Amino acid sequence: MHFDRKDYSNDTLLYLYQHLLKPRLIEEKMLILLRQGKVSKWFSGIGQEAISVGSTLALEPDEYILPLHRNLGVFTGRNVPLDRLFAQWQGKTTGYTKGRDRSFHFGTNEHHIVGMISHLGPQLAVADGIALADLLDNRQKVTVTYSGDGGASEGDFHEALNVAAVWQLPVIFIIENNGYGLSTPSREQFRCNYFIDKGPAYGMEALQIDGNNVLEVYDTVTRLAEDLRRNPRPVLLEALTFRMRGHEEASGTKYVPQELFEEWAQKDPVETYEKWLLAEGILDEEARMRFRETIKREIEEGLRVADAVPMPTADVQEEVADMYAPFVPSAEHDLSTKHEALSTSDKRYVDAISDGLRQSMERYPELVLMGQDIADYGGVFKITEGFMAQFGKARVRNTPLCESAIVGAGLGLSIKGKKAMVEMQFADFVTCGFNQIVNNLAKSHYRWGQNSDVVVRMPTGAGTAAGPFHSQSNEAWFTHTPGLKVVYPSNPHDAKGLLCAAFEDPNPVLYFEHKLLYRSVSAPVPDAYYTTPIGKAALVRQGETISIITYGAGVHWALALADELNLDADILDLRTLLPWDQDAVRETVNKNGRVLLLHEDTLTGGLGGEIGAWIAEHCFEHLDAPIQRVGSLDTAIPFSPNLEKQFLPQQRLREAVDRLLNY
Structure with a gap:
């Protein structure tokens, strides 16, 4: 393996070494604890550390990273306290999910990391939303997200890359190509030779690197990040590597030919880099041992602190309360608490929705609207007609036909403190974004305290002879999902008030609006901004x-x-x-x-x-x-x-x- 130091100082090269060594030593300890029953499950990244470490250290500390199973180096590279990391894996209260989730299924805004969910692909779209927020705020930042070669087969991969390319979002999509999706080899996953073959089809650059060469990863991501900050656009970065252990420890490795292990053992990212440093005189044996002993002491101290933390005590009230971000509606705009007369105008149901949407856009400059045909065209029901002229195309965004990616982007916007509205052209089409709603939006606050400030508008209902795919009443799919709020106004007054209330609420709200009522129902509606309380009949x-x-x-x-x-x-x-x-x-x-x-x-x-x-x-x-x-x-x-x-x-x-x- 060839290491090109270029102009990097010895201090930088040793800094990379320490961060490369740390996740390896943690893993070796975790494998022991796994056999002792002190950790319930483990997804090993041994053999792949250079990708996480090199890419993480190449970024600025406040740039977001969205890692997967085998990216321990992201967390150690961002100096996540080891006692909290170990507590997370043990299901302790001091972990980042209070014992509610495991592994790297968590985020920490303090360290600018958004962890995975088991469905893998949806996080790529969340990265799009984070990058979009940076673009809207004119912040010269880049976002990095990871996919394995198996997860890249999911539709979310296509949608996220397509949206990033269309919107020119500064996202580096790193594909960790280790040759397998669990036990399924690449030849049974895709027909192209490499993932870089996909880049040109999306209209984006695609680069391939040696994922076991930490210096090559670091240098490549450093150069890309510097360029993308000045010239925002997405890049597909394929890192060739190999997984030296099973998908997770229980699955074993019998399905992998032994000669592959022998071949890739010669390319071990830690050993090869360490040998090069020693050969170049950058590292000596005394320093090598000192680094190891320092890290081992840190690990033992972290375990000591984590072990002393008791397991969670079940508390029904706390569990139920944490499904939602705390929110007390302001009485200022709640008409049920007021007695003075307000000027009103007779408005149709559809006009009341448009009015509430417009006034919410005026009230919340951080609110971004996303949906198919909602910009120039004004939406298929013309609810956003004229919005682009008033608020600009940056905040009123046409989207490709990719409901999953757009809902995921809404969560990404929330992570950066923005509000998002996603319009489903018809409620029936929400099936294409179902996973993002019920597993990402609904569970984020419960899992790691991140609210999803997203309103999903859903034109629904029958009576227009539109058939099986434009007429469904599918609200019950979501009333079974804790973490969501679901509203369904029947009249123009509530249509405006509930929509305004939905945007005030920091939790995900599904807003059902009946198509047949759009132009068939009219009523006096206050002209001023107001809210109708969510949760009140x-x-x-x-x-x-x-x-x-x-x-x-x-x-x-x-x-x-x-x-x-x-x-x-x-x-x-x-x-x-x-x-x-x-x-x-x-x-x-x-x-x-x-x-x-x-x-x-x-x-x-x-x-x-x-x-x-x-x-x-x-x-x-x-x-x-x-x-x-x-x-x-x-x-x-x-x-x-x-x-x-x-x-x-x-x-x-x-x-x-x-x-x-x-x-």
């Missing part, structure tokens, strides 16, 4: 006989039927589906004793089942009749208007009301 009609609990279009169906039949009914509009208003539900149930739960979503697995179970558990003694549930048919949504009418629940609503009244 609204009693839109009062009666003494039955209670209809609903939301979205169901509110209008219930009101129409109540007018037609002159029903003496409470109609409770939930407005927020997660968390839903248990106090309001309890009050109307206890008052009337006859309850009907109505939603446009299909019946099985819909939110009505959850609320019905809660009522049966908590209000059973007040019930005078069986709880009735009404929803759409348990089928996909048909295209033909007659079939769609049968699918929707209006006719079944009338029948259920009759049953409830006559019980």
Whole structure:
């Protein structure tokens, strides 16, 4: 192996050596502790240390790095305290996730590191968001993120690179090509010869380096970072290396030919660099031993501190509370706390959403809008029409068709203190960004204290004869996910107020807006900025006989039927589906004793089942009749208007009301 020192001083070369040695010695200790049962699992980076160490030390301390399983050198290179690192691996409270996650599944903004989730690929898009924030703030910074050769097969890899190329984001995508994705060799992972073959297809530079040569890694990333800070753009950097142990220790290495181990043992990144330093007289035997003993003492001291920390004590209140970033809504703009009259204008549902979005953009200069066709075109429903002229293309961003990457970028923006809105062109398309929402946005605060200040707008609902892929009511997919908030306004007043409230809230909010209501419903809406409290239902009609609990279009169906039949009914509009208003539900149930739960979503697995179970558990003694549930048919949504009418629940609503009244 050839080491080209160029103009680097002896101090720099020895600095690299110490940082290269440290993760190797930690790993050797961890493998012992693993066999002793003191560490539950271990993903070894032995043989790959030069990539993490060289790239980390090449960056400025406040530039973000997004590592994976085998990047211990990132954490040691950023001087993460070893006692906290060891506590993290032991599941202790002083670890970065309070015992809630393991390995490198955590981030630390103090050290400008955003750790992985097990799905690997999604973190590449988070790097895009971090780099975008730097661009928007005119900060000359670069972001580094890693992928293994296996993870590079995921769609998130393609989406993240494509977005970075289109937006010219200063991201270095480092591919650690060690020849295997767990046990699957490269020839069964991809057909190109190397990952650098992919770069030109994305319109980005692609370089290949010896990933076992720490000096080559350091020099290459140093030069790239300096260039990208001045001339922002993404670069694909393929580092050729080899994993000397199993994917994780339990998997073993029997699937790897022995001759590969023999070949790559001659290229060991620590041993080869150490031998070169000794041969060049840069390192002597005394210093070599001194470095080792110093690091070993640091390891033992870190373990001593971590071992003394008790295992977490389970606390239900703390666990539930930590799913969300703390937030107390300001009463300043909550109209429910005010009594003075405000000037209003008659607005359609769609106009109220646009108004709330515009006023939130004015209120929060850090807010960035992202979505397909939302800039020049104004969105397919024209909600952002004129926004680009007012706020500029930097904040109103057209995106490629890559929902996962854009949601992930929203989290990256949050990490840098910004707010993000992601518009799904139709709620149906959120499936392509599902993993980012339920595993990244929803869990980040619980895992490592990082809030996800992202609002995902979801045009939803049937009634427009749009068929199975533009009409679904999929809110129940997300009401089952702790960490998210889900709102669903039924009228223009709440449409604006809930959207403004969603942007104020630092937690991820899914905002469902019914397409059929866009231009069919109008009402007086305050002209000034205001918020409608998230988590509070609204009693839109009062009666003494039955209670209809609903939301979205169901509110209008219930009101129409109540007018037609002159029903003496409470109609409770939930407005927020997660968390839903248990106090309001309890009050109307206890008052009337006859309850009907109505939603446009299909019946099985819909939110009505959850609320019905809660009522049966908590209000059973007040019930005078069986709880009735009404929803759409348990089928996909048909295209033909007659079939769609049968699918929707209006006719079944009338029948259920009759049953409830006559019980």
